[in-house]
Amino acid sequence: MGTAFLSELIQYRRLLQMLLVLGMGGTLLVGFQMSVIAYPSQDIKSFINETWVERYSTPLHHETLTLLWSTVVSVYCVGGLLGCLWSGPLVKSYGKKKAFLCNDLIIIAAALLIGLSEAARSFEMILLGRFLYGISAGVSMNIHGQYLGEVSPKKLRGFVATTASVFLSLGKALGQIMALRELLGSRWPLLLALCGVPALMQLLLLPFFPESPPYLLIQKEDKEGALKAMKDLWGEGLHQAEMEDMMKEKATTKTAKNLGVLDLMKARSLRKPLYVTVLLIMSLQLCGLTAIYFYTIEVFRTAKLEEALIPYVALGLGTSEFISVILCSSIIDRFGRKILLWGGFGLMAMVMALLVVTLSLQDLFPWMSYCSITLIFLFVSFYGLGPSGAIFAVLLEIFNQSARASAFIITGIISWVGLFMNGMCFPFIVEALGQFCFFIFLAVLTGAAVFVYTVLPETKGKSIADITEEFSRMQLRKKGTQEENSPWKDHSPCTKL
Numbered sequence: 109m110g111t112a113f114l115s116e117l118i119q120y121r122r123l124l125q126m127l128l129v130l131g132m133g134g135t136l137l138v139g140f141q142m143s144v145i146a147y148p149s150q151d152i153k154s155f156i157n158e159t160w161v162e163r164y165s166t167p168l169h170h171e172t173l174t175l176l177w178s179t180v181v182s183v184y185c186v187g188g189l190l191g192c193l194w195s196g197p198l199v200k201s202y203g204k205k206k207a208f209l210c211n212d213l214i215i216i217a218a219a220l221l222i223g224l225s226e227a228a229r230s231f232e233m234i235l236l237g238r239f240l241y242g243i244s245a246g247v248s249m250n251i252h253g254q255y256l257g258e259v260s261p262k263k264l265r266g267f268v269a270t271t272a273s274v275f276l277s278l279g280k281a282l283g284q285i286m287a288l289r290e291l292l293g294s295r296w297p298l299l300l301a302l303c304g305v306p307a308l309m310q311l312l313l314l315p316f317f318p319e320s321p322p323y324l325l326i327q328k329e330d331k332e333g334a335l336k337a338m339k340d341l342w343g344e345g346l347h348q349a350e351m352e353d354m355m356k357e358k359a360t361t362k363t364a365k366n367l368g369v370l371d372l373m374k375a376r377s378l379r380k381p382l383y384v385t386v387l388l389i390m391s392l393q394l395c396g397l398t399a400i401y402f403y404t405i406e407v408f409r410t411a412k413l414e415e416a417l418i419p420y421v422a423l424g425l426g427t428s429e430f431i432s433v434i435l436c437s438s439i440i441d442r443f444g445r446k447i448l449l450w451g452g453f454g455l456m457a458m459v460m461a462l463l464v465v466t467l468s469l470q471d472l473f474p475w476m477s478y479c480s481i482t483l484i485f486l487f488v489s490f491y492g493l494g495p496s497g498a499i500f501a502v503l504l505e506i507f508n509q510s511a512r513a514s515a516f517i518i519t520g521i522i523s524w525v526g527l528f529m530n531g532m533c534f535p536f537i538v539e540a541l542g543q544f545c546f547f548i549f550l551a552v553l554t555g556a557a558v559f560v561y562t563v564l565p566e567t568k569g570k571s572i573a574d575i576t577e578e579f580s581r582m583q584l585r586k587k588g589t590q591e592e593n594s595p596w597k598d599h600s601p602c603t604k605l
Contacts, residue, residue, distance in 0.1 A: 119343035126259060126317045126341065127268065131275035133212055133310030134252035137303045138245045139279025140286075143426065145181060145238075147287035148296035153177050155296075156231045176231070180238055185528040187242020192520030194243070195250035196369070196513045203327070204255040205319045207247065212311040214244045219304025226297045234300075241303065246524065250516040257504030257512075258320030261342050261350055266440035266568060269504050270497035274437055277430040277492060284423045317341075325354050326510075372514040381506040382515065384564060388499050389519045391453065391556035393526035395495065396460060396549030400487055401425075408481065421481075428485050432492030444568040445498045445505075450560040452494015457553035459487045464546045495556075505567040506575055 156176055160168045168176070198207045218240035225233035253272045260268035286292050292299040318324075318337035325334035338350065372378055404425060408418045440448060463483045470476040507515045537545050565578050 120264070120341075122317075122343075123259065123264075123268070123341045127256070127271050129310055129313045129317065130208070130252060130255060131271060131278075132306040133208060133215070133314070134248045135272045135276040136279040136282075137215065137306060138248055139276040139281075140283040140303060141184065141241050141245060141279075143280040143283030144287050144299060145184070147284075147293055148299060149177065151294070151296045152180065152231075152234065155226060159229050159231050162229060180231075180234055182528065183235055183239045184242040184245070185524055187239040187244075188246040188249075188527070189242075189521065189524040191243035191246020191248075192250055192517055192524055193246075195247045195520070196517045198247065199251055199254070199513050203319050203323055204251050204258070205314060205317070207251050208255070208314055209311055211244050211247045211251075212307040212314075214240050214247075215307035216304045216311070218244065219301040219307070223297050223301030223304070237300070244307075246520060249523070250513075250520050253500050253504060254512055254516055255320060256500075258322045259337075259341055262353070262569065264441065265505065266445065266498075266501045267437050269501035270433065270437035270440055272500050273433045273492070273497040274430070277426070277433045277496070281423070281426040281430045284419070284426045288419060288423075321350075322354050367511045367514050369514045369517055372511050372518070375511070378507070378511055382518070384506065385503060385515060385519055386522065387556070387559060388449075388495075388502065389522045390526070391552055391559075392495055392499055393523060393530070394549060394552040395453075395456060395491065395556075396546060396553070397488070397491055398530045400484055404484060425485060425488055429488045429492040429496070432489040433497050436493050436497035440498060440501060441568065444566050445502050446560060446564055446566045448494045448498040449502070449564065450557045452490050452498070453553050453557035453560065455490040455494070456487055457550055457557060459483050459490065460546050460550045460553060463487065464544065464550070467546075502564070502567060505570070 153173055157168050157173055160166075195207070198210065202210065218237040221233045221240070222237035225231065225237065253269065256268050256272055257265060286299060286302065292302070318340050319328075319333075321334040321337045321341075324330045324337055334354070335351065367375065367378075372382065404422060408421055436448060463480060466476045466480040466483060470480060503515065503519060504512070537548075541547075565575065567575050570578075
């Protein structure tokens with residue numbers, strides 16, 4: 109077994125190298141930017157106020173300062189939404205590889221703006237830098253997953269697809285580590301500009317790797333180039349099965365061409381996959397992870413942890429998510445996507461229900477706080493083990509080349525709008541309902557588990573054409589059942605005497 113693993117490691121070494129290069133300038137930076145911004149908040153607020161005093165000789169009102177800080181945080185989501193919308197035309201015009209390289213230039217520009225903002229005494233540079241970071245995040249979240257799905261052989265597709273979640277979780281953990289006061293926590297311009305380094309590395313290294321084989325074969329009609337890319341990334345073995353799958357997809361794509369967002373929404377054959385996609389992404393947005401992280405510090409303080417230890421315990425939470433996503437990537441091609449999804453949602457629902465109980469009783473029984481901490485770690489671990497990693501794989505596998513870019517734009521829009529709405533609405537929900545706000549997420553998780561178990565087909569080891577055909581069969585069976593059960597259906601001619 110060890111020899112076989114070593115042999116595969118050598119065979120796919122170029123693919124593994126490419127995964128590392130894609131990750132460092134992809135979702136790694138998205139996760140880093142999401143987690144790191146909360147830590148230097150007081151320092152940035154002080155800088156904004158000091159800059160205002162230098163210009164106008166009067167300090168900012170508290171409400172105005174809060175509004176400016178909220179703008180710094182939320183402009184990232186606005187940029188993310190625009191980047192998501194831009195990613196489709198960008199990929200269509202230049203391909204995923206060149207789109208990544210273009211995105212690296214945006215990240216480097218944003219890093220320079222934020223890194224030099226303190227020296228230039230300009231908080232506007234922070235706003236512009238965060239906006240550019242948001243645009244890059246919107247592009248990265250869309251094209252990273254697509255690129256992964258297209259450069260992977262069928263037997264490794266689940267593992268490769270989940271590396272986007274692995275790097276996202278790693279970015280969150282690195283953001284927490286680098287933001288510690290012992291490291292860069294007190295030097296916020298350097299901390300926030302750190303994203304420019306991985307982007308520069310990707311800009312220099314990615315040109316040495318090929319475009320994805322499906323893009324070369326289907327979009328560029330370059331069969332020789334596609335075969336060369338397959339051999340470069342997957343070794344010199346036989347790749348006839350993968351080539352046949354791509355030729356089938358190419359045959360179907362010729363009739364559909366590249367579908368825009370509106371075309372995708374109108375296509376009856378893709379309606380079922382689109383419904384599945386929307387419901388999965390909405391379930392991920394409303395699973396309660398934001399609420400869990402919101403409550404974490406409060407629960408730690410209630411458990412009477414020392415204030416100096418809280419950042420390190422919170423770091424443990426990010427590390428748990430990272431480790432569980434790695435575990436997901438190692439078992440997804442063995443157990444499949446479906447069981448990880450409905451099992452993950454189900455376990456998260458169970459933990460959420462228990463967490464409502466422990467949070468409600470921790471004032472009466474102080475030891476309940478430690479139960480709450482344990483449940484929070486379990487919730488984050490189940491999130492990483494199931495939905496966080498498996499959803500990426502499913503989204504890649506249920507759409508063909510002609511529809512995939514538009515499908516990712518739709519999921520990106522839902523994700524960025526959901527992230528913005530969570531940030532705007534969640535504090536008010538918590539203020540009104542307290543820990544009972546978790547009942548909302550409990551209902552979503554339970555519904556998601558039932559939906560995945562009853563509706564979603566298993567996609568492990570199947571070609572895109574096979575999965576599309578299975579969705580079509582599901583629609584036909586449903587239509588046939590409705591016709592059989594129709595009270596208006598008459599099996600005999602009404603004119604018969």
